[in-house]
Amino acid sequence: FDSKKNEKPDIGVVTGLAWTAYGGVILDVEVATITGKGRLITTGQLGDVMKESAKIALSLSRKIVEKMDKKYCEEFDKNDFHIHLPEGAVPKDGPSAGVTLTTAIISSILKKKVRNDIAMTGEITLRGKVLPVGGIKEKVLSAYRSGIYEVIIPQSNEKDVEKIPEEIRRKIKFNFAKEILEVLEIALIGGVENENK
Amino acid sequence: FDSKKNEKPDIGVVTGLAWTAYGGVILDVEVATITGKGRLITTGQLGDVMKESAKIALSLSRKIVEKMDKKYCEEFDKNDFHIHLPEGAVPKDGPSAGVTLTTAIISSILKKKVRNDIAMTGEITLRGKVLPVGGIKEKVLSAYRSGIYEVIIPQSNEKDVEKIPEEIRRKIKFNFAKEILEVLEIALIGGVENENK
Amino acid sequence: FDSKKNEKPDIGVVTGLAWTAYGGVILDVEVATITGKGRLITTGQLGDVMKESAKIALSLSRKIVEKMDKKYCEEFDKNDFHIHLPEGAVPKDGPSAGVTLTTAIISSILKKKVRNDIAMTGEITLRGKVLPVGGIKEKVLSAYRSGIYEVIIPQSNEKDVEKIPEEIRRKIKFNFAKEILEVLEIALIGGVENENK
Amino acid sequence: FDSKKNEKPDIGVVTGLAWTAYGGVILDVEVATITGKGRLITTGQLGDVMKESAKIALSLSRKIVEKMDKKYCEEFDKNDFHIHLPEGAVPKDGPSAGVTLTTAIISSILKKKVRNDIAMTGEITLRGKVLPVGGIKEKVLSAYRSGIYEVIIPQSNEKDVEKIPEEIRRKIKFNFAKEILEVLEIALIGGVENENK
Amino acid sequence: FDSKKNEKPDIGVVTGLAWTAYGGVILDVEVATITGKGRLITTGQLGDVMKESAKIALSLSRKIVEKMDKKYCEEFDKNDFHIHLPEGAVPKDGPSAGVTLTTAIISSILKKKVRNDIAMTGEITLRGKVLPVGGIKEKVLSAYRSGIYEVIIPQSNEKDVEKIPEEIRRKIKFNFAKEILEVLEIALIGGVENENK
Amino acid sequence: FDSKKNEKPDIGVVTGLAWTAYGGVILDVEVATITGKGRLITTGQLGDVMKESAKIALSLSRKIVEKMDKKYCEEFDKNDFHIHLPEGAVPKDGPSAGVTLTTAIISSILKKKVRNDIAMTGEITLRGKVLPVGGIKEKVLSAYRSGIYEVIIPQSNEKDVEKIPEEIRRKIKFNFAKEILEVLEIALIGGVENENK
């Protein structure tokens, strides 16, 4: 995997944190909205658990933005959502990209850029709760190695932060999230608070 | 699995009771209705028996609410029903979430909150009969451990309650159900009796 | 399997007779018609032969009721037919539920109740012929044990009745059918003769 | 398999000849046209070669009747074609039911009855050529045992007739066909010649 | 396989040359256009490579005839294309029927007969290039045995012709093709040159 | 595989570079746009990773050309995109045809020819980044052997160029790309700069 931080903030591109047998890695999620009819297209050799995460992320994103403004309803009717996780040949699976996928989709609908100096991990549920995931230590170390010094991790993983060597830990800004709205407020440039009318 | 009781009553969220090789667990069912065309989307690594339970729950819910008021007919034409069972990576199967799934769907259509201080288990049939299930003792103990002191179980499982240690049994309120309408009357805040016109 | 006779006659619910390695059992077929577009939904872990029986039952039912009255044509265009065989986790297969499935579908379209004091078995063909099936002795004994004293079986199985112990046999009323219309005339309350115009 | 000749001529029902490890059998093909949109439904545990035969039979039937009269074009647009081969649980495969399937479909469209005192076998091609098949001797013997004394077999199988014992052979009327139109002229009551305008 | 040359030229029927473990064979391709909506139906137990060849042949045919005359565009919208390769039970695979499939489809659209005294083989690409194939010697010998004395083979296979025994080779007329248009000009009665406006 | 350079520049045809166990090969990508409804058809025995590359290429191409001119939006609604990789029977897989596929699709939409004297390789992401691939040395040698003296490879593969023997390396013109737009500017005759309005 490419271990370089993205050069600049972009719409529909979010830096996730993944965990492999060889340690943590940063992993981009890319979302493209293309004219269509509400379908979900996934590429990047996603396993069945991750494909289900993408479905959850799409339904949840829909709930969230439609609550912000009714005008977004039709975005879902007239677009397809293509989610790609480079590198395309490496199989990827597990539920921990849930918050990353949701953030990428919402960024692409609201047309708000995502900070490229932050990385995130966390399982998501259909009503937006952020569930704990494994490999927090390895994931944070990989962010650090890639030059990313701020992360968003699940509230329930707070205890895992202590396992990170102190000299690195104190250079990282940790955000603990219980709900997806907290994630969006931090990661999207401009936040989402003004969107709630 | 997360063994904490939900913090507050919510629409489309029901606490189920499941049974694993390691004992009973509480298991949330989440339902989101999203603009669509009557499709059923299931996530959470459901096995084929549980996927069929979700289909039965959807058809049964449709029958029930359309009998309450014709206005609900169109709800099914213009919405998709997304059912998710966290945690997303843990495989789940069996018929015993039938009443839980049905209650969650009906809550989301009627926009009535479900009590968060009650848990339930039971197979459902297409005409709303509640059939007996296994693991009653283990399931009730898991509710107790999670701080939930009221349960709904199938009438035909009444005999299984005696296997629960008396000091716990007397702290639990047991509701025995033969029909899904009895379940809804207890679990939905405000009940469903007024809905029948 | 639940071995109790249904409490009262109902629309879309028919008592079938099945045959397992452990002997005969009674087995309900439930049909729900829900607003849709003529699709067939089957649940209850049906094997591929039984799923095909359901397809045959649907096509045959269509032919029969459309011959009774042209008004039924549109019923098939605007409804889906959901067939469920409790208990949902027990795999079921074979062709011998053909007459039961057909009777349940036709009951649900004509809105005529099915007698709950009668049980039936028989393969069906697309033009309504009733073909012989196995396990007649075991099936009839299971009806008797469940308190059901009248059965419908294929004409070609008449010879198998002699294998049933005489003290039980003389307490049972046997109906032998060659065609599905004979089955409907007996099982549907009010019969179907008046329907033929 | 049921080895009895059908009681009377019917629309959409044709007696085929099949060949199993236990010898020849007669095998009904049933076709029901139901309101729909040109789809093909097959039941009776057909293998993939026989399912393809049914597709060929449907396309060929379409070509033939549309050539007879343009009015038949819309029959294919507004109907589904359900083909069933009793007995429903016995797997069936191979290409030799091609002529039988085609004859049954065309009977059901033209609403012409098929002779019940004749049986047939033969592979069909998309342009209506009748190709040779195996087991002619066993098939003809099974027709004879079932009380059917006239058969249609492929022209290229003429040589196989000599293997049939003479005392039976001379009681059977053999029709040898090279093209499906020859089969239809013999098997459909009233023939098809007048249909060609 | 039937090794006889077709009796007369026909629309949508082309003689191909195939190669098996037992030597070369001639193999008919049959195409029927039936009222529909642009779908491709294949029968004759085609393997996945040959099914892809049929898809390529359909797209290529479309490009070719639409270039000839815009009026053909709607042919593809209102017809299905059924391709069958008798004998229906024999599995067939490989890319070498590409030119044969394309020729059969174009014949059926232009309603031009195909010469029955010529046989062909060759892989096709999406832009109409003819690629070399194996088994040229065996294929040509099978054409000869079937009474066919003219063949079309890929230009790149010209060198393989020398392997054919001279006494047979000099009785055969060889056409070498680099592009599908050269094949069509030779095989379709009347050619296609006048079609290009 | 055919190792000859294409004779002339063409629309929708791009020379890719692939890597097999036997060394590098040049590999054409052919794209045909046919009247349809935005579907993607792939042939040539593509593996699942390469099929995903084709999906990414289609979504990305859509984004790119719609940004150039809104008029291209409808091209995607009224056309199907058929992508073929000859030779049809050889399985192909991997992500490294991403830039080749995207270039071929965009060529076919813009109706701009692709240079036949250039070959390319590189994984593509959904937002158009060009990712590194393996086998650069073998791929460049195969281009050289086929008479192609200019290549486009990913920027991140620049270091691999040193492994190519110097006498060949100095005869090749190398273009290093980070983004797909750089690839298009070089490979499409006339470039794409004027397209950006």
Ligand SMILES: [Ca+2]
């Ligand atoms: Ca899995």
Ligand SMILES: [Ca+2]
């Ligand atoms: Ca967990």
Ligand SMILES: [Ca+2]
């Ligand atoms: Ca299962």
Ligand SMILES: [Ca+2]
């Ligand atoms: Ca049970």
Ligand SMILES: [Ca+2]
């Ligand atoms: Ca039971």
Ligand SMILES: [Ca+2]
């Ligand atoms: Ca089976």
Ligand SMILES: [Ca+2]
């Ligand atoms: Ca039988």
Ligand SMILES: [Ca+2]
């Ligand atoms: Ca097979």
Ligand SMILES: [Ca+2]
């Ligand atoms: Ca043969």
Ligand SMILES: [Ca+2]
């Ligand atoms: Ca294959």
Ligand SMILES: [Ca+2]
């Ligand atoms: Ca080759």
Ligand SMILES: [Ca+2]
């Ligand atoms: Ca794979």
